[in-house]
Amino acid sequence: MNETMAPPPLNENVLSRLRSIFGEDRLLTNSTDMMTYSYDASFETQLRPKNPQAAVIALSTEEVSECVKLANEFKIPVYPRGAATGQTGGAVPVKGGIMLDLSKMNRILEIDHRNMQAVIEPGVIQNDLNEALKPYGLRFPPDPGSANMCTVGGMVSNNSSGLRAVKYGVTRHYVLGMEVVLPTGDIIVTGGAKSKALKSVSGYDLAHLMIGSEGTLGIVTRLRLKLLPLPVTRGIVLCSFERLEEAGEAVNAVFSSGLQPSAIEIMDFNCTKAVNMMKPELSLPLNNEAILVFEVDGAREEVTSQVNRLKAVVEKFTNYIKFSDEPEECEKLWQARKLVGAAVGLLKPGGFRVYGGEDICVPISKLPETLREIHNIADRYGIICGIYGHVGDGNMHTGPVVNMNNQLEMENVQKMIDDIHELAIRMEGTTTAEHGVGIVRAKYMDVEHGAAMEVMRAIKKTLDPNNILNPGKMALPN
Amino acid sequence: MKLLTAEESMKTCVRCGACRNVCPTLNITGREADGPRGRVLMARSLIEGNIPVNQEIKEQLDRCLLCSACVDACPIDVQVPDIVMLAKERIAAETETAAKTDIKKPAYPERTFKDYFFDHVLANQKRLNTVGNLLWFYQKSGLQTVTRGLGILKFFPEQMRQMERITPAILPPSRRKHHPEFTPSAYEEKEPRGRAAFFHGCIMDVMFRETNDNSIKLLSKTGFDVVTPNAQVCCGALHHHSGKKDKAIELAKANIQAFEEENVDYIITNAGGCGSALAEYADLFRDDLHWLERAKAFSAKIRDISEIIYEKGEMPAAAGRGERVTYQPSCHLQYVMKVKDAPAKLVKQISNSEYVDLPEKKYCCGSAGIYNLLQPKLANEILDKKMSRVKETESAVLITANPGCFLQMKLGVYREGMEDQIETKHVADYLMESIERAESAGKQ
Numbered sequence: 001m002n003e004t005m006a007p008p009p010l011n012e013n014v015l016s017r018l019r020s021i022f023g024e025d026r027l028l029t030n031s032t033d034m035m036t037y038s039y040d041a042s043f044e045t046q047l048r049p050k051n052p053q054a055a056v057i058a059l060s061t062e063e064v065s066e067c068v069k070l071a072n073e074f075k076i077p078v079y080p081r082g083a084a085t086g087q088t089g090g091a092v093p094v095k096g097g098i099m100l101d102l103s104k105m106n107r108i109l110e111i112d113h114r115n116m117q118a119v120i121e122p123g124v125i126q127n128d129l130n131e132a133l134k135p136y137g138l139r140f141p142p143d144p145g146s147a148n149m150c151t152v153g154g155m156v157s158n159n160s161s162g163l164r165a166v167k168y169g170v171t172r173h174y175v176l177g178m179e180v181v182l183p184t185g186d187i188i189v190t191g192g193a194k195s196k197a198l199k200s201v202s203g204y205d206l207a208h209l210m211i212g213s214e215g216t217l218g219i220v221t222r223l224r225l226k227l228l229p230l231p232v233t234r235g236i237v238l239c240s241f242e243r244l245e246e247a248g249e250a251v252n253a254v255f256s257s258g259l260q261p262s263a264i265e266i267m268d269f270n271c272t273k274a275v276n277m278m279k280p281e282l283s284l285p286l287n288n289e290a291i292l293v294f295e296v297d298g299a300r301e302e303v304t305s306q307v308n309r310l311k312a313v314v315e316k317f318t319n320y321i322k323f324s325d326e327p328e329e330c331e332k333l334w335q336a337r338k339l340v341g342a343a344v345g346l347l348k349p350g351g352f353r354v355y356g357g358e359d360i361c362v363p364i365s366k367l368p369e370t371l372r373e374i375h376n377i378a379d380r381y382g383i384i385c386g387i388y389g390h391v392g393d394g395n396m397h398t399g400p401v402v403n404m405n406n407q408l409e410m411e412n413v414q415k416m417i418d419d420i421h422e423l424a425i426r427m428e429g430t431t432t433a434e435h436g437v438g439i440v441r442a443k444y445m446d447v448e449h450g451a452a453m454e455v456m457r458a459i460k461k462t463l464d465p466n467n468i469l470n471p472g473k474m475a476l477p478n
Numbered sequence: 479m480k481l482l483t484a485e486e487s488m489k490t491c492v493r494c495g496a497c498r499n500v501c502p503t504l505n506i507t508g509r510e511a512d513g514p515r516g517r518v519l520m521a522r523s524l525i526e527g528n529i530p531v532n533q534e535i536k537e538q539l540d541r542c543l544l545c546s547a548c549v550d551a552c553p554i555d556v557q558v559p560d561i562v563m564l565a566k567e568r569i570a571a572e573t574e575t576a577a578k579t580d581i582k583k584p585a586y587p588e589r590t591f592k593d594y595f596f597d598h599v600l601a602n603q604k605r606l607n608t609v610g611n612l613l614w615f616y617q618k619s620g621l622q623t624v625t626r627g628l629g630i631l632k633f634f635p636e637q638m639r640q641m642e643r644i645t646p647a648i649l650p651p652s653r654r655k656h657h658p659e660f661t662p663s664a665y666e667e668k669e670p671r672g673r674a675a676f677f678h679g680c681i682m683d684v685m686f687r688e689t690n691d692n693s694i695k696l697l698s699k700t701g702f703d704v705v706t707p708n709a710q711v712c713c714g715a716l717h718h719h720s721g722k723k724d725k726a727i728e729l730a731k732a733n734i735q736a737f738e739e740e741n742v743d744y745i746i747t748n749a750g751g752c753g754s755a756l757a758e759y760a761d762l763f764r765d766d767l768h769w770l771e772r773a774k775a776f777s778a779k780i781r782d783i784s785e786i787i788y789e790k791g792e793m794p795a796a797a798g799r800g801e802r803v804t805y806q807p808s809c810h811l812q813y814v815m816k817v818k819d820a821p822a823k824l825v826k827q828i829s830n831s832e833y834v835d836l837p838e839k840k841y842c843c844g845s846a847g848i849y850n851l852l853q854p855k856l857a858n859e860i861l862d863k864k865m866s867r868v869k870e871t872e873s874a875v876l877i878t879a880n881p882g883c884f885l886q887m888k889l890g891v892y893r894e895g896m897e898d899q900i901e902t903k904h905v906a907d908y909l910m911e912s913i914e915r916a917e918s919a920g921k922q
Contacts, residue, residue, distance in 0.1 A: 030534055032538050033510070035511075035520065039515075041494045084510070085495035103498075125499050146495065352489075355492070
């Protein structure tokens, strides 16, 4: 494990003011605490941890505002953080400063079921929110793979989504308004200070400027979310394809038949192999290039008829098909896809699964070509990898597996990651579909956005003239 | 057997955070160092020599309850408690050998007492029984009343005073003789559901003798032939967890031998802590192929009493008194033995009683051995939060499945001043009582 030099502590004046805001217990400065605030789930921070100078645990908007005001006065960087489950180093303190932990601001303030909305604090865990909504027959649909541990505040800051985005869209589509602490410490409410409307075109859409800004423009302290009814039931069709192109054609055929699956997931041959290693009883077919898992949802009868229609559409492309509309059987079929993220590590004994180049998105039509090209890149560097992802919107997760002690492999995997991102842009796609930019993808921003990057920098400068809020991220000014 | 050793396992953590939302201490403080990810990093840094042994790291790692909820939540089973334990062993070893660190050495008499207690009392059922006799004498002779009356206890730390209050009533020596070696299934007319050996535990058999008696009766009532080998010894969990691996191995061998001779289908425990230690015996014999195979065969038979009754047994009629009941799981039972809801499912089969789910039952109650004494502030915060959830259920009976949890819940009830409203019970006692109630109603 590489260690970076720990930054010096903050001066006593700043510390005593922080102590007066947060109290003795919620201001942390000792070296082991700083160490534990040096990472998120990114590979980058495993290699190069980044310690803050102090960490505070906030419980209210006022505390957040006071803290930011203080930081702005002394020009000290502030890094807002939810559960730090991100893959991009988005929440780590690259320039020392204050780590602002928002995970304890986790109250569900209101479930307004008649108006199909909820008001929550940013530290609420996605799954906890959905558990609380269940009795009302409601849900907050965005579903990242990290739903068990990520905070909704983090989801909003990264505009995250998951495998059901193909039908239900991304976090952005479910934020009606928010309370934000600006880099000056001022507090605003977007989407109408007192509004409970489900639609509004009044004024600039500031909420949507904040969503996906990764904590560089403001700190979300309260959220008003739009909710949907729970789907009654789900059905699954799992099928396997000899060639990638056939999988691509099957997806096209499903869309043009008028069906709207709630998820379409792909796993390549390496992923299939890895899942079989982890759960041999699933015995997925091995000699094929890809597996697709379709999910449909809705009322019971609808689901049964959708499963049958889907089956009829894909049948001519596949040599292996399994399906069900029974909850227990569906759970079993879904298992293959659920396990894959953890399973790819098994592809190489003693291997470590790297999250890098893990979130590219290309047009659906270019998917087979992109998948082949990723494997070509991997072969060029002699690295084994599994590819899976949300084929319904062209979003692919690449999982290279390396030996952390092998210096050459470590260098090669970085080159491979760069090549994958370049490939995504060449294929008229994007470097990141749902995980975000943070520090790991900052270097691709200018190529991806061209002149638009300057507008982003100008917005940042206007709202945060002292560059104190999450500096050093997203290729914004340093 | 675990796939990886602690040292291998700590290197596989990718810090995804899947463990965050199940950790009881992180839930209280929100501080990353109080969560599994932080602990793995701190422990690993210490083990790899990147940070020094000092009071700060010791205090950070001591805050872990070792409840294993994080291992259960981890997609790749990073063995957080083992990793934390390994780091603590390194701290202890360094403290022993080097005076240059700033950790205070444990006082000599304290160490000697601990060594004596672990090696010669826990590992020796006869001596443990003598301790039980002394405790029984303390409770029955009037000495307890005298000490309480004189206020002598106020000279002890608050935690000790509380523990003195909740110590269960010890059965007299006359009722703590050997268990019957064979108790046949009560299903006289039917084939038994299997041949089960009962593991009675060490402290469990002295402090909770009645629960053990009830467990044997319950197994018989639900259709099992029960044998209780006299040659069995303490499971060795406490020895293993305090770095006395040699003693743990010695005890494990004695148990494996004792139970092999009985030729049973299952080996039953009624304490999640013991059960999980027995189920993990193979980890003690990684380098001893002969014993490894025997350990694996032994561990494969370990079942919790609720689990086996729910899966293989047949519950006879059982009746409550119209009370509401809730269940606080044992962490070792739900996270290591993976028995999530068998106790609740059995309780639901009792007529005239209403089972309600305990909110946030995923969190450890804070018992965790001597955690109360080491971390009084955090332990109390965990317990207070747990009790506020218990109160929400408005239950009159609080079920547990492990002696440590039982004592902690009893302490919680006592601290809330609710001893006359909430009764704490081991699931075996509650089930047996309910069966007997139904039986006597049937006779009338």
